[in-house]
Ligand code: SF4
């Protein structure tokens with residue numbers, strides 16, 4: 375029997391729902407479309423007036439989170455994003471691809487992030503109408519403080535997300551600065567308003583983990599409790615390998631996040647989305663709750679992989695089972 379959900383029934387605020395556009399977010403995302411196409415920006419547009427859900431995006435900012443941390447973190451992130459990068463040095467440093475990738479570990483060692491990876495850029499990740507010419511995408515992951523994210527959907531969890539977006543933006547900026555000083559042009563890309571390309575498939579390709587039923591990546595070490603940022607460059611980094619831990623099959627047999635999601639947004643079965651079969655969160659059900667709670671995060675917090683110390687044991691157990699089954 376699933377545990378009783380303290381946030382159900384959820385009745386969306388009518389003032390917010392009056393701002394919903396005619397087109398659904400699921401249609402923009404390509405739910406049910408068998409043909410392959412590039413993604414379209416559905417939310418967190420740099421300019422909300424550019425997207426159908428822009429009025430809902432603006433409404434998000436009218437909700438008082440009741441914590442000064444939100445404003446403070448937004449201000450810090452703005453300062454980081456506006457700080458200039460050093461100029462590109464005239465002579466590009468030459469390293470072999472594996473050395474380039476190994477050098478990224480310095481950003482973990484100095485505490486700026488908890489994970490790094492590299493993928494060869496795939497044009498299918500670029501948003502419709504966008505353009506990315508760089509050949510490599512470096513992904514950095516920053517872990518949430520689990521005790522804070524476990525308070526979701528209270529404002530403390532949303533504030534923790536803001537803190538980690540600030541860290542994510544700082545590490546992307548530092549990686550880009552390092553590359554430019556080494557003679558390679560680099561563009562930092564930071565969420566949530568990362569509107570040049572979609573980061574989740576790039577991070578999966580770079581070995582960050584697998585897509586969970588709740589629509590976030592699950593990594594054995596950090597669960598789903600982390601944020602991403604990226605750097606685009608032509609510096610010849612060796613891609614880091616994609617990794618399979620058996621999480622996809624685990625999700626098929628688990629429904630903790632489905633039961634915990636107040637608006638029933640997490641779909642129990644994989645869906646066809648722009649030609650691919652994958653786990654999918656109903657955007658139009660999630661968004662009103664997300665907006666009213668300044669970020670929600672319940673699905674990330676309840677996922678068993680997110681609990682400290684649990685994910686690595688689960689991954690080891692799944693690996694033993696897979697090897698027994700040949
Ligand atoms: S809670 Fe369960 S079903 Fe949901 S993402 Fe985590 S492991 Fe998968």
Ligand code: SF4
Pocket residue numbers: 588634635636637638639640655659660661663664669670671672673674
């Ligand atoms: S973030 Fe969205 S999908 Fe996740 S629990 Fe909250 S409402 Fe549900």
